[in-house]
Amino acid sequence: MTDLPETTDRKMGLVIDLDTCVGCHACVISCKGWNTENYGAPLSDQEPYGADPSGTFLNRVHSYEVQPETGPAQLVHFPKSCLHCEDAPCVTVCPTGASYKRTEDGIVLVNESDCIGCGLCAWACPYGAREMDAAEGVMKKCTLCVDRIYNDNLPEEDRVPACVRTCPSGARHFGDLGDPDSAVSQLVAERGGMDLMPEQGTKPVNKYLPPRPRDRWTDQSVLAPFLEPVAEEPRGFLAWLDRALETL
Amino acid sequence: MHPAPSIIAFTTFSGLGFGLLFWLGIDPTPPSGWVGFVFFLIAYLMAVGGLLSSALHLGHPERALKAFTQWRSSWLSREAVCAVATLTIIGVYAACLVLGGWHVAPLGWLGALLSLGTVFTTSMIYTQLKTVPRWNMPLTPALFLALSLAGGALLAGRVTTALVLLLLAGAVQVAWWCLGDRRLSQSGTDIGTATGLGSRGAVRAFEPPHTGSNYLMREMVFVVGRRHALKLRAIALILMLVVPVALLLLPFGHLLALVAVLSHVAGVLVSRWLFFAEAEHVVGLYYGAR
Numbered sequence: 136m137t138d139l140p141e142t143t144d145r146k147m148g149l150v151i152d153l154d155t156c157v158g159c160h161a162c163v164i165s166c167k168g169w170n171t172e173n174y175g176a177p178l179s180d181q182e183p184y185g186a187d188p189s190g191t192f193l194n195r196v197h198s199y200e201v202q203p204e205t206g207p208a209q210l211v212h213f214p215k216s217c218l219h220c221e222d223a224p225c226v227t228v229c230p231t232g233a234s235y236k237r238t239e240d241g242i243v244l245v246n247e248s249d250c251i252g253c254g255l256c257a258w259a260c261p262y263g264a265r266e267m268d269a270a271e272g273v274m275k276k277c278t279l280c281v282d283r284i285y286n287d288n289l290p291e292e293d294r295v296p297a298c299v300r301t302c303p304s305g306a307r308h309f310g311d312l313g314d315p316d317s318a319v320s321q322l323v324a325e326r327g328g329m330d331l332m333p334e335q336g337t338k339p340v341n342k343y344l345p346p347r348p349r350d351r352w353t354d355q356s357v358l359a360p361f362l363e364p365v366a367e368e369p370r371g372f373l374a375w376l377d378r379a380l381e382t383l
Numbered sequence: 384m385h386p387a388p389s390i391i392a393f394t395t396f397s398g399l400g401f402g403l404l405f406w407l408g409i410d411p412t413p414p415s416g417w418v419g420f421v422f423f424l425i426a427y428l429m430a431v432g433g434l435l436s437s438a439l440h441l442g443h444p445e446r447a448l449k450a451f452t453q454w455r456s457s458w459l460s461r462e463a464v465c466a467v468a469t470l471t472i473i474g475v476y477a478a479c480l481v482l483g484g485w486h487v488a489p490l491g492w493l494g495a496l497l498s499l500g501t502v503f504t505t506s507m508i509y510t511q512l513k514t515v516p517r518w519n520m521p522l523t524p525a526l527f528l529a530l531s532l533a534g535g536a537l538l539a540g541r542v543t544t545a546l547v548l549l550l551l552a553g554a555v556q557v558a559w560w561c562l563g564d565r566r567l568s569q570s571g572t573d574i575g576t577a578t579g580l581g582s583r584g585a586v587r588a589f590e591p592p593h594t595g596s597n598y599l600m601r602e603m604v605f606v607v608g609r610r611h612a613l614k615l616r617a618i619a620l621i622l623m624l625v626v627p628v629a630l631l632l633l634p635f636g637h638l639l640a641l642v643a644v645l646s647h648v649a650g651v652l653v654s655r656w657l658f659f660a661e662a663e664h665v666v667g668l669y670y671g672a673r
């Protein structure tokens with residue numbers, strides 16, 4: 136049923152730290168690697184080695200430049216995947232009931248054997264979190280690695296989404312955002328975690344931690360003293376040459 | 384949004400087909416026998432043809448029956464249910480007229496109501512999308528209904544009604560364009576709210592996620608030049624409104640009527656192309672488009 140649940144027991148989701156993300160795309164690759172061979176249809180590529188390669192990805196990393204009124208511009212790497220919205224418009228538009236939000240943990244999933252590939256849910260998502268697989272004709276989206284996080288066959292430390300497990304900079308956090316005492320909720324409270332496009336009314340579960348202010352023109356670099364020019368006034372033959380050339 | 388030929392054909396022809404079915408349904412003296420057969424055949428070809436072309440757009444057309452299940456929450460599902468109900472009811476009404484010469488008026492009225500319901504539900508599929516501010520306004524259903532009723536009247540050969548409705552539809556169309564042009568900025572969504580970084584300064588898309596294109600960009604990021612769009616709007620208006628009205632004002636002739644219909648259909652097709660091509664999806668903001 137594509138009605139949304141009134142409430143969910145937990146709100147599992149990601150917290151992404153825009154301050155630490157270095158834009159390495161490792162999460163993109165590990166996501167594709169895990170999800171192309173597990174839950175549902177594989178994530179196909181079209182012409183991967185051709186002139187115009189493209190493919191299905193559940194997580195993509197953008198980069199933005201922010202130019203403040205004064206001071207230098209800041210570059211922000213920006214990973215984006217499904218935000219598992221509480222008021223998910225992608226779910227209610229689905230004509231077949233293939234799209235649904237789970238009551239137990241709030242994860243938004245697609246039942247691929249019911250999906251007719253109409254594409255309407257991708258139109259309804261403001262974040263571009265759903266992509267129709269060109270080979271399978273069904274809608275693909277982030278599952279929050281539902282087949283890892285409850286998987287007893289995996290060692291405990293691997294029971295997190297593949298992107299979180301992979302991130303080399305610790306920019307991705309996973310947990311229950313419905314529980315105010317969870318580590319992720321505390322992190323969000325501490326760092327002023329924000330929603331993307333709040334005016335769209337989707338109430339995303341995933342939160343983004345804003346980058347900390349950095350790099351002012353007036354700041355002295357800690358390395359500055361070590362980077363003083365080493366050249367001194369010339370002496371001896373070079374001094375004579377210098378003077379001679381000066382008088383020329 | 385990507386102007387996919389299958390969806391443009393679907394919305395245009397099913398709109399006209401259901402418009403014609405509406406007028407046939409409420410007609411106090413509907414055509415019967417062979418003439419009736421031809422009228423209903425044209426309406427069904429358009430309505431069903433439109434629906435079939437939309438089914439071509441699906442990744443899994445063989446599962447299309449599942450789309451009838453979610454009518455409680457989904458406008459697309461409601462549209463599917465309405466369309467089939469209309470075609471069934473009017474099918475019975477038409478069979479009575481064509482085969483037996485009986486005019487079962489209440490059945491016709493019900494069919495007419497359902498025809499309008501189908502056009503309305505089609506328009507709501509687009510209107511409901513907050514992600515496409517240009518579509519997300521009450522004038523969108525008005526536009527679909529006005530065009531469907533005007534085109535239907537034209538096809539049904541109701542000259543006076545068609546004249547009035549064509550002018551009305553033209554007015555709604557112009558108003559829809561004018562209001563639509565302001566919708567994206569009114570929605571308050573921009574690259575600043577999309578990234579949450581807007582309060583820190585001017586945000587610019589620096590690098591896309593991949594060097595190649597992807598489904599999202601192909602489907603939702605389509606940009607038409609403004610000058611181009613203005614020209615096409617003028618063409619759409621001339622074809623769907625000015626030419627048919629001028630022809631209807633001339634003394635009636637079957638050839639003229641045919642030209643009026645063809646011109647109107649061509650005009651609606653252009654307008655529908657623009658409906659999609661000009662619509663800005665907010666996901667484009669992540670890619671630095673508008």
Ligand code: SF4
Pocket residue numbers: 216217218219220223224225226243259260261262263264265276337
């Ligand atoms: S991010 Fe998009 S796909 Fe994910 S729940 Fe929200 S609206 Fe749906």
Ligand code: SF4
Pocket residue numbers: 228229230231232233234245249250251252253254255256257273274
């Ligand atoms: S593409 Fe599939 S999941 Fe999305 S709305 Fe259509 S049927 Fe539902």
Ligand code: SF4
Pocket residue numbers: 155156157158159160161162163196212214301302303304305306307
């Ligand atoms: S793996 Fe981590 S650091 Fe690398 S792009 Fe993804 S979130 Fe950013």
